[in-house]
Amino acid sequence: MPLNPNGKIDRFALPAPVAPTSAPESDAAAAADPAIQALLAIVRxxxxxxxxxxxxxxxxxxxxxxxxxxxVAxxxxxxxxxxxxxxxxxLATVDAIANAIREAGA
Known part of the structure; x- marks a missing residue:
């Protein structure tokens, strides 16, 4: 851990966090699904x-x-x-929410 002159952690010297992303194959499937695309647009x-x-x-x-x-609104x-x-x-993911909507017959 990088330290500043006071002995504390130097937050500005830390690397930027990297967020995990979903698998590319699920993105390809999402591109073809209008329900997922509509939900993604709202979430974004x-x-x-x-x-x-x-x-x-x-x-x-x-x-x-x-x-x-x-x-929801x-x-x-x-x-x-x-x-x-x-x-x-x-459900926690756009993919799971879209599947639940499809199963409910909407």
């Missing part, structure tokens, strides 16, 4: 400046509870589907 609007793929954990990428409530408004905030927490 709610968490601007963060690269989000279909298989990424939304909470780890910064989607907090208030943003999840907005996600925007899904109903733009996509005509009803999901619950607890389902977003439980």
């Amino acid at each position: 609007e709610l968490v601007p400046g963060v690269a989000i793929a279909a298989g990424d954990d939304l909470v780890a990428k910064g989607l907090h509870s208030i943003a999840m409530m907005r996600l 925007l899904c109903k408004e733009r996509l005509g589907v009803t999901i619950r905030v607890r389902d977003v927490f439980r």
Whole structure:
């Protein structure tokens, strides 16, 4: 760990963190799925400046509870589907949410 002259950790000398991304094959599948693309567009609007793929954990990428409530409202408004905030927490990825919407027949 790099230290500053006071003996404390020099945060500015640390390398930038690298966020894990989803597997490329899931990105290819997501590109062909309009439901996943629509959900990704909404999530990217709610968490601007963060690269989000279909298989990424939304909470780890910064989607907090208030943003999840907005996600639920925007899904109903733009996509005509009803999901619950607890389902977003439980499912955690755009891919899983899209699958749950498909299974529900929406």
